[in-house]
Amino acid sequence: MSHGQTTLRFRENSARAVRDDTLRAAMRHAADTFGAKRADAFAPVADVEGLRDRASAIRDEVLSNLPMYVERFAASATRAGATVHRAKDAAAAREIIGCILAERGAKRIVKGKSMVSEEVELNAHLEEAGMEVVETDLGEYIIQLEGEAPSHIIVPAIHKNRRQVGNLFAGHLGVPYTDDPQALTKIARIALREKFLAADAGISGANFAAADTGSLVLFTNEGNGRMVTTLPPLHVAILSIEKVIPSLADLPAFIRLLPRSATGQPITSYVSVITGTRKPGDATGATELHIVLLDNGRSGILGGESKDILKCIRCGACMNVCPVYRTVGGHSYGWTYPGPMGLILTTLLTGMAKSHPVLDASTLCGACEEVCPVRIPLVRLILQLRGRKVREGFPDSMERRGMALFGKAAASPFLFALGQRLAGIFWPVARVLGGKDVARRMPAPAKIPFRRKTP
Amino acid sequence: MKVLLFGTCLVDTFFPEVGEATVRLLRRFGATPVFPKGQTCCGQPAFNAGYVGEARSAAAHFLTVFDGDDPIVTPSGSCAAMVKHHYPMLFRDDPAMLARAKRAGGRIYELSQFLVRVAKAHEAGLRGRGKVTYHASCHLTRSLGVREEPLALLSSLKGATFVPMPDSGRCCGFGGTFMAKLPEISCALAEEKAASIEETGADTVTGCDSGCLMNISDAMRRRGTEVRVAHLAQLLAEGL
Numbered sequence: 084m085s086h087g088q089t090t091l092r093f094r095e096n097s098a099r100a101v102r103d104d105t106l107r108a109a110m111r112h113a114a115d116t117f118g119a120k121r122a123d124a125f126a127p128v129a130d131v132e133g134l135r136d137r138a139s140a141i142r143d144e145v146l147s148n149l150p151m152y153v154e155r156f157a158a159s160a161t162r163a164g165a166t167v168h169r170a171k172d173a174a175a176a177r178e179i180i181g182c183i184l185a186e187r188g189a190k191r192i193v194k195g196k197s198m199v200s201e202e203v204e205l206n207a208h209l210e211e212a213g214m215e216v217v218e219t220d221l222g223e224y225i226i227q228l229e230g231e232a233p234s235h236i237i238v239p240a241i242h243k244n245r246r247q248v249g250n251l252f253a254g255h256l257g258v259p260y261t262d263d264p265q266a267l268t269k270i271a272r273i274a275l276r277e278k279f280l281a282a283d284a285g286i287s288g289a290n291f292a293a294a295d296t297g298s299l300v301l302f303t304n305e306g307n308g309r310m311v312t313t314l315p316p317l318h319v320a321i322l323s324i325e326k327v328i329p330s331l332a333d334l335p336a337f338i339r340l341l342p343r344s345a346t347g348q349p350i351t352s353y354v355s356v357i358t359g360t361r362k363p364g365d366a367t368g369a370t371e372l373h374i375v376l377l378d379n380g381r382s383g384i385l386g387g388e389s390k391d392i393l394k395c396i397r398c399g400a401c402m403n404v405c406p407v408y409r410t411v412g413g414h415s416y417g418w419t420y421p422g423p424m425g426l427i428l429t430t431l432l433t434g435m436a437k438s439h440p441v442l443d444a445s446t447l448c449g450a451c452e453e454v455c456p457v458r459i460p461l462v463r464l465i466l467q468l469r470g471r472k473v474r475e476g477f478p479d480s481m482e483r484r485g486m487a488l489f490g491k492a493a494a495s496p497f498l499f500a501l502g503q504r505l506a507g508i509f510w511p512v513a514r515v516l517g518g519k520d521v522a523r524r525m526p527a528p529a530k531i532p533f534r535r536k537t538p
Numbered sequence: 539m540k541v542l543l544f545g546t547c548l549v550d551t552f553f554p555e556v557g558e559a560t561v562r563l564l565r566r567f568g569a570t571p572v573f574p575k576g577q578t579c580c581g582q583p584a585f586n587a588g589y590v591g592e593a594r595s596a597a598a599h600f601l602t603v604f605d606g607d608d609p610i611v612t613p614s615g616s617c618a619a620m621v622k623h624h625y626p627m628l629f630r631d632d633p634a635m636l637a638r639a640k641r642a643g644g645r646i647y648e649l650s651q652f653l654v655r656v657a658k659a660h661e662a663g664l665r666g667r668g669k670v671t672y673h674a675s676c677h678l679t680r681s682l683g684v685r686e687e688p689l690a691l692l693s694s695l696k697g698a699t700f701v702p703m704p705d706s707g708r709c710c711g712f713g714g715t716f717m718a719k720l721p722e723i724s725c726a727l728a729e730e731k732a733a734s735i736e737e738t739g740a741d742t743v744t745g746c747d748s749g750c751l752m753n754i755s756d757a758m759r760r761r762g763t764e765v766r767v768a769h770l771a772q773l774l775a776e777g778l
Contacts, residue, residue: 450680473587493578495578495599496576525756533545537561538572
């Protein structure tokens with residue numbers, strides 16, 4: 084994953100991904116499974132639409148007063164014993180976390196799953212400083228061994244099948260090959276147990292941050308999240324500012340929506356609420372807690388037409404149903420966040436110059452909007468960003484000239500009819516020249532258009 | 539009842555037979571279709587690619603050509619959704635145009651919507667034949683909310699068997715300019731759709747959008763699938 088200014092190559096990446104049959108099969112299987120489980124999980128819930136309305140309203144309220152809620156969260160968390168840091172960008176977040184760990188002589192770090200830490204490329208920074216950073220979420224562990232980035236925000240190794248994982252473990256961990264998922268999980272568990280026990284510090288993300296209590300909320304399934312945040316003496320949490328919710332009392336709506344939308348579970352195996360540091364009498368908990376609140380461009384999004392993307396609660400439902408995502412996988416998008424929410428966030432956070440090609444990665448089918456638990460108008464956001472892409476002059480000149488011509492023809496019946504005739508004349512030529520191009524896939528224009536046969 | 543027929547640029551240019559079938563159906567159910575000669579395209583290719591100015595000029599032209607009080611009928615869910623939901627977006631800062639856009643949006647019907655809601659064609663006992671499956675196109679269902687009407691029409695056909703398609707609402711990969719910008723993905727999606735069609739064992743696949751049907755038909759040709767592709771208008775008109 085590169086944060087350089089080179090333009091993302093979605094077209095080239097996706098064209099390669101389409102030809103990868105193993106990837107296609109893994110993606111199809113995973114996306115179908117999650118889609119079906121999601122539907123089953125919501126079936127017994129009464130008034131799902133009302134629940135979505137409530138969750139959407141809570142997120143709207145947060146965004147309407149985000150600086151106030153972030154301040155309130157920081158004050159509450161500080162009262163509870165945490166040290167709160169504000170990082171304006173990725174470099175600041177890396178610097179802050181690197182210093183916290185270095186000052187305490189932390190060498191062995193265990194990590195829970197965190198997309199924000201991917202966004203700021205934290206692991207590479209800490210490894211350069213001589214620390215050992217071990218991902219402990221099974222999927223993240225797998226791709227860390229492979230040297231890959233997550234290809235899904237919830238299911239980071241969604242693109243891999245169990246035979247690939249079996250080969251990976253056999254190659255890296257000195258164990259005999261197996262492709263039995265239970266055996267593979269056990270292998271990872273044994274390897275990770277030692278890392279947990281020896282760790283100097285744990286790094287986690289957070290799904291929500293409650294402003295009234297200063298609590299961090301984590302939804303996890305494997306128990307690793309709880310170990311990362313409670314076993315080592317030092318816990319560093321990194322989260323982006325929009326994860327704040329006004330009150331812990333707002334959590335139930337998200338407990339009902341997030342796991343169902345994400346993995347089709349009625350609730351995750353663990354819902355951890357971490358409020359400050361370990362108090363006298365607490366059975367577990369870190370004795371030192373640092374919370375890093377990342378902005379990285381989000382405050383700038385807040386005032387603009389794309390604001391609604393910050394409502395996202397990172398369930399990944401939009402990618403599971405996206406025809407484009409499920410065909411090409413997350414790596415094709417080229418940055419941290421893939422799929423419909425990802426192409427919007429990528430454009431906003433990395434800039435139009437770098438990311439404009441990923442804006443093409445939607446058929447505008449609207450399947451994403453249909454499942455979004457907080458009712459983000461994803462199609463409208465994509466259309467608006469495409470509008471900005473055109474205004475800022477990113478499409479090539481051929482496209483721009485073609486569209487200008489289209490605009491004129493669409494407003495002039497004479498030019499339109501002329502265009503129809505020209506299409507008829509040039510179609511045979513275009514068809515010969517085009518490969519998978521449109522011309523080759525369109526039928527020949529009719530000899531007599533409908534307009535000359537009409538009542 | 540006089541209705542203004544919006545043929546759509548695709549039907550006009552490539553599939554006049556769909557337009558002719560639409561005319562026959564409308565006449566059979568007591569409507570008098572009139573084709574305003576000045577019509578061109580709803581502007582969707584430009585709008586979906588981000589060319590707001592060009593889309594606006596297409597939309598303004600449409601609103602002039604289709605001015606009046608008569609219902610507008612079009613054999614395309616996608617174009618009807620464009621007029622109904624995206625024209626107001628294009629003119630949100632222009633109160634006079636916005637009002638015209640909303641009036642047109644209130645008058646426009648996708649063909650199956652008109653046939654069921656206004657003409658009650660699903661109660662007419664139209665004839666059909668063979669096994670028919672149906673692709674539920676994206677804008678028709680998700681944007682326009684037309685889900686039941688095509689199914690009501692298909693299941694009313696005497697002599698035909700309707701067989702549902704697995705995941706019938708999954709995008710076929712057409713997406714207008716999407717098919718040109720990302721042809722590899724577009725073809726892959728259309729081929730998956732073709733595979734779903736094969737799975738049904740149907741001899742005919744139908745739908746309410748010529749763009750999708752064109753894309754699906756192309757994928758079936760590549761795969762060697764021998765299933766007939768017919769717009770719902772054609773299928774219904776055959777049974778008149």
